[in-house]
Amino acid sequence: MRKFVTLASAAALALSAASDSAKDYTYGSWVPASDYINAEALPEVFKRIKEATDGEVNWNLIAGGQLAGGVETFAAVQDGLMDAGVAATNYVPNLLPSTATLYGLAVPGDDPVAAAGAANEVVMLHCPSCVKELKALNMVGIGGYASAPYLLICREPIDQVSQLKGLRVRSSGAPLNVMNMAGATTVQVSLADTVSLLQRGGVDCTTGIGDWLKTFGYGDFAKNVTDFSLGVSAPILGMIINHDVWDGFTKEQKEAHLEAIVHLSAAHTINNFIIKTQKTMEDQIANNGVKMIEPKNPEEWQALMDNFIKEQRTIGIDFAKGFGVENPEEFLDAYDAALVKWRGLSAEIGTDVEAFEKALWDEVYSKVDPESL
Numbered sequence: 001m002r003k004f005v006t007l008a009s010a011a012a013l014a015l016s017a018a019s020d021s022a023k024d025y026t027y028g029s030w031v032p033a034s035d036y037i038n039a040e041a042l043p044e045v046f047k048r049i050k051e052a053t054d055g056e057v058n059w060n061l062i063a064g065g066q067l068a069g070g071v072e073t074f075a076a077v078q079d080g081l082m083d084a085g086v087a088a089t090n091y092v093p094n095l096l097p098s099t100a101t102l103y104g105l106a107v108p109g110d111d112p113v114a115a116a117g118a119a120n121e122v123v124m125l126h127c128p129s130c131v132k133e134l135k136a137l138n139m140v141g142i143g144g145y146a147s148a149p150y151l152l153i154c155r156e157p158i159d160q161v162s163q164l165k166g167l168r169v170r171s172s173g174a175p176l177n178v179m180n181m182a183g184a185t186t187v188q189v190s191l192a193d194t195v196s197l198l199q200r201g202g203v204d205c206t207t208g209i210g211d212w213l214k215t216f217g218y219g220d221f222a223k224n225v226t227d228f229s230l231g232v233s234a235p236i237l238g239m240i241i242n243h244d245v246w247d248g249f250t251k252e253q254k255e256a257h258l259e260a261i262v263h264l265s266a267a268h269t270i271n272n273f274i275i276k277t278q279k280t281m282e283d284q285i286a287n288n289g290v291k292m293i294e295p296k297n298p299e300e301w302q303a304l305m306d307n308f309i310k311e312q313r314t315i316g317i318d319f320a321k322g323f324g325v326e327n328p329e330e331f332l333d334a335y336d337a338a339l340v341k342w343r344g345l346s347a348e349i350g351t352d353v354e355a356f357e358k359a360l361w362d363e364v365y366s367k368v369d370p371e372s373l
Contacts, residue, residue, distance in 0.1 A: 144235025
């Protein structure tokens with residue numbers, strides 16, 4: 001009997017010690033709760049982290065901007081109001097100019113997998129200034145993902161490039177530069193604030209992806225989508241973590257985050273921005289009165305995009321140097337090289353999330369020293 005009591009006491013003490021070492025952390029997402037990142041991707045990432053750390057690291061998700069909006073997220077994570085969040089670096093180019101420069105580049109065509117893979121590789125392995133800028137904000141950034149191809153979503157049909165001149169367009173990143181090149185009057189506001197502007201006629205159009213027609217409700221007020229790709233942009237950083245929190249993790253716990261985060265990059269890029277976006281577009285056309293507008297003189301639209309692609313390297317270099325980034329040419333060269341490699345990998349990956357996870361781990365995250373971030 002004494003032996004049983006002793007063993008039971010030891011087990012209770014072990015459970016108590018494990019419970020004492022377990023800690024809850026808060027991830028604040030400004031994206032709507034129904035969005036794929038909150039409903040599917042992040043819960044799986046947090047589950048993997050919890051399992052890999054034997055329950056010692058438990059992330060709690062608070063979605064829908066309850067803690068901070070897209071811009072405010074950076075200060076909230078920096079100051080410890082929340083432990084982590086999702087980062088649209090183009091919202092704060094003055095704070096994270098290197099990553100914002102990458103996001104300001106358009107990857108022509110329709111290949112989010114290549115864009116996400118290349119962006120992750122560059123930010124994590126070939127862009128010292130990206131890491132340095134995050135450290136200066138007391139943050140670690142991981143889990144980049146790419147958008148679906150950007151489109152022009154308008155209150156009225158736009159089918160000619162000449163119509164863009166003077167048009168009021170909400171935009172950011174590479175599409176903003178394309179719109180500026182065409183003579184549009186661009187406006188930079190958050191994705192959530194864009195809804196009321198479209199409703200009131202404060203803007204004529206927004207650049208965006210098809211999924212936002214439903215997620216943010218754009219399709220209720222802007223039912224004309226010009227059927228021409230403005231390119232793919234990357235990266236949005238799926239997880240920026242307060243550096244004091246990161247420093248409090250063991251090396252093994254940090255590695256658990258790197259191993260789990262590849263799911264966010266892969267699943268959100270493929271399941272949301274490729275598969276779900278296509279289904280949303282089809283649903284909006286069938287059930288919400290959204291129309292795809294065929295461009296007149298498509299060669300003019302292609303010429304606009306081609307001209308931007310020719311100029312975007314110079315635009316990117318000038319943009320980065322304007323914020324004090326030294327030698328941005330180096331990480332831009334790395335991005336060009338990575339895109340070539342990842343286009344080849346993308347052809348093999350297709351829409352296989354597990355294959356994309358494996359490629360991201362093998363090519364990127366397995367090579368990251370978690371102590372260097």
